[in-house]
Amino acid sequence: MNNKQKFLQVAIDVPINQLFDYLPNEEPFSIGQYVTIPFGRRKLIGVICGISLSSNIHPSKLKSVINVDPEIIFDAPMFKLLTFVSEYYHYPIGQTIMSVVPSRLKKNLNQLRQFELIYQATPKLTKAFINQLPTRQLRIRKVAKELLNADLRQTDVMKLVSNWSECINQLEAYGCLKSKKYEPKVNVPTAEIPTLNDEQKSVINAITKKKGYQASLVFGVTGSGKTEVYMQLIEHILKEPKSQALILVPEINLTPQLENRFRTRFPNQKLVSLHSHLNDIERLDNWRKAKSGEASIIIGTRLAIFTPIPFIKIIIIDEEHDMSFKQQDGLRYHARDVAMVRAKNINIPIILGTATPSLESWHNAKRIDNKYNFLKLNYRAVKSASLPEIKTVLVNDKTKNGISRALVDAINDRLERKEQSLIFINRRGFAPTLFCSSCSWTAECKRCSSKLVVHRKVNRLKCHHCGHDQNIINQCPACDSMGLHPLGSGTQKVEEALNKLFPEASILRVDRDTTRSKKSLTSLHDRMNNREVDILVGTQMLAKGHDFPFLTLVGVLDADNALYSPDYRAPEKLFSQLIQVSGRAGRSNIKGQVLIQTAFPNNPLFEGIKKHDYEIFAQTLLQEREQMGLPPFSFTAILRVESKQLKHGEKFINDAANYATSLSNKVVIYDPVRPSIERLKGYERFQLFIQANARKDLKNLLRQWVTYLRKYPLANRVKWSIDVDPVEF
Ligand SMILES: [Zn+2]
Ligand SMILES: [Zn+2]
Structure with a gap:
């Protein structure tokens, strides 16, 4: 027996970068378990991250944990990863851990269930029974009526009524309802396994011949069959017993179509998905299936990189260049970079797939020391499908409705041939502002330094940054003139213009205002595939992942915004977006065409796009970055500051800049600036960019700087955060 006093080191969701010592209670405990603990006057939930035989605090001054939850949330490798993440992103360890576990686990521990329930009516539940219930039991009646028609999943009941658990308990007490574990019925047809072309085969061979950690960049043109390569790799991995595969995709790509493609391909494997469209219970349930090893394929968005997956044998990151892998608040991690560390830690292969690699990955793949395995897919997988022809079309202020003659003619051709067109404009609403x-x-929005967008269908002016929403005004508040009109175009205005130009055509607009649910995207697919739609108008929602066989024309209306942006990543983003959009045209055997409207047709960026040549473009951009000392040739971070009062933010950022300058001469500290949106949701914003040639210099400075900022007297008047390897400015 070991009677030595043990101390539990507990991570708590507070902005202090340390673990807190507690004494155990009578219950058995181990690392990775949830505990309820007293913290000041509050009761908080924390996670045991260490067990020690000593403490800097005398045991008489330490408090005991209140209770220990039996479930182990994460294992030692995951704790190692989270410790790394906390140090790398300079985010407190407790907050790091608490921001990556399913939100339902952070709530009341006693309410936790290991699985979702499904409710069934007992014979006692009849119409007559419901009718004799007291009339004030409105919600109970509602649930009972639904239950009479069909079994209800816990999540259905939650959507049905507000105090759902009371209703269920009451019906149970009446003897009207019984519950059991919900098991989703999976009944999917088996998909045929397509034969691979030689390129695909050699990519798979190159990856599977090596054991252990290895990063591979699969650079494949749109439509080159990357997903099929992923699936064959997974198939190969899952041949070994007790294996799991993790696939990360951008949120916008995780469509029911993609999920189904995997399900039909792997009918005998348990597949779970993890993304923000799931409710808390579903998410927790899927997370547990991954953690227990029950699910062998896990498809998720960025947060899924922190899922405990005990038998993980491969990580695949689809569209690795996508900026949505970077979290933009709280713990500002980059899922791709964290995945790289995770794969290395546990010695498994990691695959990055994309048609337009991020310059960081491109640089790594092209390095002479072969940091990454560089694998190329040059051809579209469907033999007859060739890459679309891409042209620029000159437009100017006089172009009517912003739609050029050339584009109108091209749409007309498609209408005659009963093919489909996609008009891409990355701005939703009717017009960007009222003028x-x-x-x-x-x-302008009163709380943000941004324009209010005209939404004519609902007759509102909306701020796309803070959600402010008001009636459209008819009279100018500055000069009382009645001459107000919408300026510029958004998706709604383009839709209206197209309706006038092509009155016979069936036109469908797809943006965040028309597609609130995943279902609407499914019906979009059906309508496109049944050729019920002639012209599709939409935002970047349409840029990726969708496969419409009869779509042969893509028109891009607003490519110019990014050409002269202060954000040095803007050309990279625009290029990948244009390549993605172009990839929508001519996916099957009809040759596609892409028309990019621009006022600057001679911009070098378009040359690379016209030739579908990412390499030329990436090489040029990389040279530019090298000359300017920008990433991937340097390492950067941004201090972001927000304050209610201008003077507080100003003082804080200036003092922070001065202190940083005093710390190191190896790190360049730029002058504090205001971001392009100076004011957001009523907060004044500031930012400070820092840059170093060596990662360790940046890291050293950040460590000292963050310690200083956390103790800074003004720190409670401002909100500040450090963004390591930022992707947005
Ligand atoms: Zn606003
Ligand atoms: Zn006026």
Whole structure:
């Protein structure tokens, strides 16, 4: 027996970068378990991250944990990863851990269930029984009526009524309901396994011949069959007993179509998905199936990189260049970079797939020391499908409705041939703002330094940054003129213009205003595939992952915004977006065409796009970055500051800049600036960019700097955060 006093080191969701010592209670405990602990006057939930035989605090001054939850949330490798992440991103360890576990686990521990329930009516539940229930039991009646029609999943009941658990308990007490574990019925047809072309085969061979950690960049043109390569790799991995595969995809790509493609391909494997469209119970349930090893294929968005997967044998990151892998608040991690560390830690292969690699990955793949395995897919997988022809079309202020003659003609051709067109404009709403022709006043949000967007269908002015929403005004508040009109175009205006130009055509608009649910995207697919739609108008939602066999024309209306942006990553983003959009045209055997409208057709960026040549483009951009000392040739971070009062933010950021300058001469500290949106949701914003040639210099400075900022007297008047390897400015 070991009677030595043990101390539990507990991570708690507080902005202090340390673990807290507690004494155990009578219950058995181990690392990775949830505990309820007293913290000041509050009761908090924390996670045991260490067990020690000593403490810097005398045991008489330490408090005991209140209770220990039997479930182990994560294992030692996951704790190692999270410790790394906390140090790398300079985010407190407790907050790091608490921000990656399913949110339902952070709530009341006693309410936790290991699985979702499904409720069934007992013979006692009849119409007559419901009718004699007291009329004030409205919600109970509602649930009972539904239950009479069909069994209800826990999640259904939650959507049905507010105090759902009370209703269920009451019906149970009446003897009207019984519950059992919900098991989703999976009944999917088996998909045929396509034969691979030689390129695909050699990519798979190159990856599977080596054991252990190895990063591979699969650079494949759109439509080159990357997903099939992933699936064959997974198939190969899952031949070994007790194996699991993790696939990360951008949120926008995780469509029911993609999930189904995997399900039909692997009918005998348990597949779970992890993304923000799941409710808390579903997410927790899927997370547990991954953690227990029950699920062998896990498809998820960025947060899924922190899922405990005990038998993980491969990580695949689809569309690795996608900026949505970077979290933009709280723990600002990059899922691709964390995945790289995870794969290395546990010695498994990691695959990055994309048609337009991030410059970081491209640089790594092209290095002479072969940091990454560089694998190329040059051809579209469907033999007859060739890459679309891409042209630029000159437009200017006089172009009517922003739609050029050339584009109108091209759409007409498609209508005659009964093919489909996609018009891409990355701005939803009717017009970007309301403009006064007498005094040049424009409608701006009072809480943000941004324009209010005109939404004509609902007759509202909306701020796309903070959600502010008001009636459209008819009179200029500055000069009382009645000459207000919408300026510029958004998806709604383009839709209206197209309706006038092509009155016979069936036109469908797809943006965040029309597609609130995943279902609407499914019906979009059906309507496109049944050729019920002639012209599709939409935002970047349509840029990726969708496969429409009859779509042969893509028109891009607003490519120019990014050409002269202060964000040095803008050209990279635009290029990948244009390549993605172009990839929608001519996926099957009809040759596609892409028309990019621009006022600057000679911009070198378009040359690379026209030739479908990412390599030329990436090489040029990399040279530019090298000359300017920008990533991947240097390492950067941004301090972001927000304050209610201008002077507080100003003082904080200036003092922070001065202190940082005093710390190191190896790190360049730029002048503090205001970001392009200076004010957001009523907060004044500031940022400070820092840059170093060596990662360790940046890291050293950040460590000292963060310690200083956490103790800074003004720190409670401002909100600040450090963004390591930022992707947005
Ligand atoms: Zn005016
Ligand atoms: Zn706003």
